[in-house]
Amino acid sequence: MPEGRRVEISVPALARVEGEGALALRIQNDRIEHLALSIFEPPRYFEKLLEGRDPQQLIDAVARICGICPAAYQMSASQAIEDAFGAEQDGWVRAMRRAFYCGEWIQSHALHIHLLAAPDFLGYESALAMAAEYPDALRRGLQLQGLGNELMRLFGARSVHPIGVAPGGFHRAPDPQAVSALLPRLEAALAEAEALLAWTAALPLPQQAQDFVSVALRHPEEYPLYSGRIVSSEGLDIAVSEYEMHFEEYQRPHSTALFSRLQGRDYLVGPLARLNLNQDRLPSPVAEALARTGIAFPSRNMFHSIVARAVEILLALHEAVRLLRDYHPPKVTAVSLTPRAGVGYGATEAPRGLLWHRYRFDEAGRVQEARIVPPTSQNQARIERDLRESLESFGLAHDDEALRLRAEMVIRNYDPCISCATHFLRLRTERR
Amino acid sequence: MAVHKFSSCDGCQLALLNLGESLLALQEAVEIVHFLEAGPSDPEAPVDIAFVEGSISTAEEAERIARVREHSRYLVTIGACATSGGLQALRNLDRSERAWREAIYARPEFIDSLDQATPVREHVAVDLELWGCPINGRQILGAIASLLHGVPPIEDADKVCLECKRQGRVCTLVTRGVPCMGPVTHTGCGALCPAFGRDCYGCYGPAENPNGDALARRFEGLGLLPEAIARHFLFIHSHAEPFRTVGTAWRAQREKDDA
Ligand code: SF4
Ligand code: SF4
Numbered sequence: 001m002p003e004g005r006r007v008e009i010s011v012p013a014l015a016r017v018e019g020e021g022a023l024a025l026r027i028q029n030d031r032i033e034h035l036a037l038s039i040f041e042p043p044r045y046f047e048k049l050l051e052g053r054d055p056q057q058l059i060d061a062v063a064r065i066c067g068i069c070p071a072a073y074q075m076s077a078s079q080a081i082e083d084a085f086g087a088e089q090d091g092w093v094r095a096m097r098r099a100f101y102c103g104e105w106i107q108s109h110a111l112h113i114h115l116l117a118a119p120d121f122l123g124y125e126s127a128l129a130m131a132a133e134y135p136d137a138l139r140r141g142l143q144l145q146g147l148g149n150e151l152m153r154l155f156g157a158r159s160v161h162p163i164g165v166a167p168g169g170f171h172r173a174p175d176p177q178a179v180s181a182l183l184p185r186l187e188a189a190l191a192e193a194e195a196l197l198a199w200t201a202a203l204p205l206p207q208q209a210q211d212f213v214s215v216a217l218r219h220p221e222e223y224p225l226y227s228g229r230i231v232s233s234e235g236l237d238i239a240v241s242e243y244e245m246h247f248e249e250y251q252r253p254h255s256t257a258l259f260s261r262l263q264g265r266d267y268l269v270g271p272l273a274r275l276n277l278n279q280d281r282l283p284s285p286v287a288e289a290l291a292r293t294g295i296a297f298p299s300r301n302m303f304h305s306i307v308a309r310a311v312e313i314l315l316a317l318h319e320a321v322r323l324l325r326d327y328h329p330p331k332v333t334a335v336s337l338t339p340r341a342g343v344g345y346g347a348t349e350a351p352r353g354l355l356w357h358r359y360r361f362d363e364a365g366r367v368q369e370a371r372i373v374p375p376t377s378q379n380q381a382r383i384e385r386d387l388r389e390s391l392e393s394f395g396l397a398h399d400d401e402a403l404r405l406r407a408e409m410v411i412r413n414y415d416p417c418i419s420c421a422t423h424f425l426r427l428r429t430e431r432r
Numbered sequence: 433m434a435v436h437k438f439s440s441c442d443g444c445q446l447a448l449l450n451l452g453e454s455l456l457a458l459q460e461a462v463e464i465v466h467f468l469e470a471g472p473s474d475p476e477a478p479v480d481i482a483f484v485e486g487s488i489s490t491a492e493e494a495e496r497i498a499r500v501r502e503h504s505r506y507l508v509t510i511g512a513c514a515t516s517g518g519l520q521a522l523r524n525l526d527r528s529e530r531a532w533r534e535a536i537y538a539r540p541e542f543i544d545s546l547d548q549a550t551p552v553r554e555h556v557a558v559d560l561e562l563w564g565c566p567i568n569g570r571q572i573l574g575a576i577a578s579l580l581h582g583v584p585p586i587e588d589a590d591k592v593c594l595e596c597k598r599q600g601r602v603c604t605l606v607t608r609g610v611p612c613m614g615p616v617t618h619t620g621c622g623a624l625c626p627a628f629g630r631d632c633y634g635c636y637g638p639a640e641n642p643n644g645d646a647l648a649r650r651f652e653g654l655g656l657l658p659e660a661i662a663r664h665f666l667f668i669h670s671h672a673e674p675f676r677t678v679g680t681a682w683r684a685q686r687e688k689d690d691a
Contacts, residue, residue: 016471042439042490042545044520048532057663060633064519064668067443067566107450115449115470126471128459139453146452157624159450160443160566161635164628171630417442 005029007400016116016126016412023407025387027396037384037411047370050359054366055081055167055337058359063161065374066417068111071104071152072350073372074165075226076357081167084344084361085337092330093169098226099323100155100162101348102316105225106148107159108351109271109309109316112415113200114141117306120409121203137199140192144313147189151320154178169334179327186321193317194289197310201293205307206409208393209300212382213265214273217349223281223315224274225349231277232262233298240347243356249373259381260373266381269353270414271308272299283322286315302386305413312351339365350375352417376416383414433576434466434479436500438486438493439520439549443566444511445469445485451569458573461580478503481579483572487513487520489549501556508575509552512565516637517671519565520549524671525680551671560585563618565635565668571620588619589640592632596623604631611651611664616642616675637669644678658686 007027026034046065050058062077063070075097082089114137115127124130131138149159154174156162164170215236217228231237238246249260261267276298282290290297290311295304341363347356353375360369390410391403398406435445448455449470464470465477475496482504488494501507512518523529529547552558562571571587578585592614596603604626605612613634614626625632638644644665651661665679 016469042493043533043536044439044489044549045523045529045532045536046520048528048535049519049522052663054660054663057633057667060635061519061667064441064443064565067441067446070443111449119471128456128464128470128472131456131459138456142452142455145450149450157628158566158568158621160446163625163630166630172628 007396007403016119021411021416023387023411025391025403025407027403030396032388032391032396035384035387037380037387047372050367050370052366054364055339058367059165059167060161060163062357062372065372067160068108068417069104069350069352069355070161071101071156071165072348072355073357074162075101075348076346076350076355076372077359078165078167079227079346079348080344080357080359081337081346081361081365082335082344083346084342084359085340085365087168087337088335090169090332090335093333093335094226095323096155096170096174099320100152100165101225102320102323103148103151103154103159105316105351106151106313106320107145108148109313110141110145110148112351113196113306113309113313114138114145116415117412118203120405120412121205121306140196144189144192144196147185148316150182151186154182166334168337169332171333173329173333174327176327176329179324183321183324183327186317186324190285190314190317190321193310193314197289197307197314198293200307200310201295203306205301205303206390206394207301208303208390210302210386210389211300212302212385213262213267214276214298215262215267215269215354215378216274216277217347217354218278219281221281223278223283223319225316225319227348230347230354232267233273233277236262240356241345243345243347243373244358247373247378249377260378261381266385267378268302268382269375269378270305271312271351271353272302272305273353274349275299275308275311282311282315283318286311286318289314302390302410303413305415309415337365339363352376352415353378374417376414379414379416383411383416386410386414433462433464433481433483434475434477434500434504435464435468435470435483436466436475436485436496437468438484438497438514438552439489440486440511440513440518442469442485444513444564447510447567447569447572451573454569454573458576462576475500476503479505481506481508481576483508483510484514484552485510487517487549487551488555489520489546491546494546494555497552497555506559506579507552507556508560508562509558510562510572511567512563512635512637512668513549514552515561515563515672516669517549517551519668519670521551521669521671522666524548524550525666525676549671560587562587563637564620565637568621590619591615591639591642592617592619592621592623592626592636595619596626599623599627601626604629605650609654611654611656611661613647613664615647616644633664633667634675635668638672638675642674644674648678648682658682658689662686 062073152159156164217224219228610631612631614632618636662683
């Protein structure tokens with residue numbers, strides 16, 4: 001590289017991510033001088049507009065934070081409502097929430113793998129451009145995505161902003177006939193998902209080990225999705241209500257999303273973090289399919305995220321089949337709630353990672369104060385660090401175009417959901 | 433064709449991304465030149481059809497929508513955000529933008545945000561508006577199909593209530609006494625909520641000639657307090673008339689009662 005080469009890379013609008021983000025990068029004398037993932041999606045002030053809403057409106061409103069993971073928002077909020085009101089837990093409601101949530105994992109992960117991420121690894125501008133060369137892979141992906149959406153519709157009538165979730169449960173139990181029509185299709189998709197897993201493992205993924213902290217929920221028996229304690233690869237193990245004692249958020253001038261850190265460090269949430277921490281919770285057919293890929297988890301290669309997503313599609317299909325196999329509609333589809341003043345917490349694993357909510361309610365059960373921490377703002381600092389490390393190990397001597405492509409690939413690998421990331425939060429600390 | 437995003441949740445664009453194999457077929461029929469989430473990125477290219485998602489809520493967005501208008505023959509808004517301002521337009525009611533920004537961000541000066549989140553129509557001329565939060569695939573494919581045949585697309589502006597009756601559903605308002613917004617809400621969803629045994633919450637926005645006052649009085653008859661009535665009208669389409677006027681009137685009523 002000639003002495004004093006100065007590279008300015010700016011990607012004013014990132015493609016194939018959810019929401020609007022940009023990247024600014026300045027390299028001087030073979031060193032990254034400035035790097036900023038800017039999230040400039042305008043804030044929608046959700047936490048304020050939730051104030052005064054009753055539980056049903058809260059559930060319907062938080063869905064609108066993100067069109068891709070509305071169920072995640074509805075589930076975290078539902079838990080917080082029940083926590084605050086001291087509601088009984090119901091086995092049927094819990095099982096069906098998990099099945100509903102599986103639909104969201106399947107559709108969101110299939111969308112990301114095929115329409116957003118795969119073109120990076122196969123060298124295309126978009127999935128649509130990939131269609132001619134990889135028609136079968138793309139079709140399989142779109143079919144899985146469609147199946148995930150159908151599973152969501154069973155419980156919510158539509159997959160974007162489902163309408164079926166009631167405080168305490170569901171407005172209606174799925175029709176047994178609809179369940180028995182869907183079940184064989186979910187079963188048939190297991191083989192497709194296994195093939196998809198093998199396909200992602202065979203992609204030409206960059207090999208690069210990084211040092212990072214993983215954070216995810218952990219449950220005594222299940223692969224975490226709907227509930228658990230918050231754990232990290234460094235030994236953190238806390239209740240959901242203790243989150244604010246360990247994690248802090250801060251604002252930086254280039255971004256409308258807040259950054260998070262755990263004990264002063266960036267950390268990872270999402271499929272790779274979940275799998276790294278919970279591999280022992282995979283049901284055996286899924287664990288065996290994963291073993292056949294030959295990739296060892298926990299993995300330090302961030303690009304194994306796409307493999308982790310495929311593992312989770314397979315897991316979600318298994319779970320959905322298990323939960324719906326002996327389906328009987330219950331008499332009561334929602335536990336009854338008695339509003340009372342107080343604070344409630346909820347945390348679930350959205351497709352992109354830990355989604356934490358806290359609400360304070362008044363005695364009539366209306367929201368007085370809301371705080372929501374979405375996965376993408378938690379990953380923001382991690383993405384920036386990854387960019388530095390990845391670009392340096394890739395080689396800063398590459399030409400601008402190659403550097404830009406690599407940087408975009410690194411960012412997209414996190415499946416950042418910028419719409420989610422920007423609507424938030426009360427600050428505790430702030431640093432520049 | 434182009435798909436542009438402004439302040440939104442991305443849910444309306446999913447009407448395209450969730451089309452499955454029809455998405456691949458669509459690509460044969462129309463050339464997609466700009467659709468960031470799907471990959472193609474060429475925001476300034478002249479197009480026949482521009483779909484716009486999201487409300488206008490920053491100075492940058494106000495400028496950008498003017499440019500989109502300049503190079504688009506047919507501009508179609510998709511969804512509540514673009515068509516009526518959406519849920520985030522709640523901040524317009526009390527001009528609360530500044531206060532909210534200060535409550536949420538420690539450094540509010542880093543944030544570029546207008547005091548109101550407004551529909552596209554308040555900024556540039558719009559050729560067609562698709563209502564819904566979210567819109568569905570049928571609506572967007574219908575619009576594309578008409579435009580490909582050179583016929584101006586039309587949206588049915590009837591009420592959810594009529595669709596519900598057509599399906600022979602039991603009325604949630606009459607039989608269950610829940611405050612259903614179906615009598616004043618724009619059709620298009622297929623009356624999903626009543627089919628699930630719950631009240632419509634108006635996510636498709638106001639229908640043509642809705643009698644909001646009469647419905648609000650009906651809600652009062654069901655025992656709802658003025659504040660709860662206001663909340664029903666001031667929700668996903670709080671910036672759209674008559675929801676705005678009816679809602680703010682009942683909210684003022686509550687404040688009078690409080691005083
Ligand atoms: S109208 Fe609703 S679904 Fe569409 S972008 Fe806005 S919030 Fe999302
Ligand atoms: S019934 Fe009403 S709230 Fe429900 S989906 Fe239709 S328009 Fe939206």
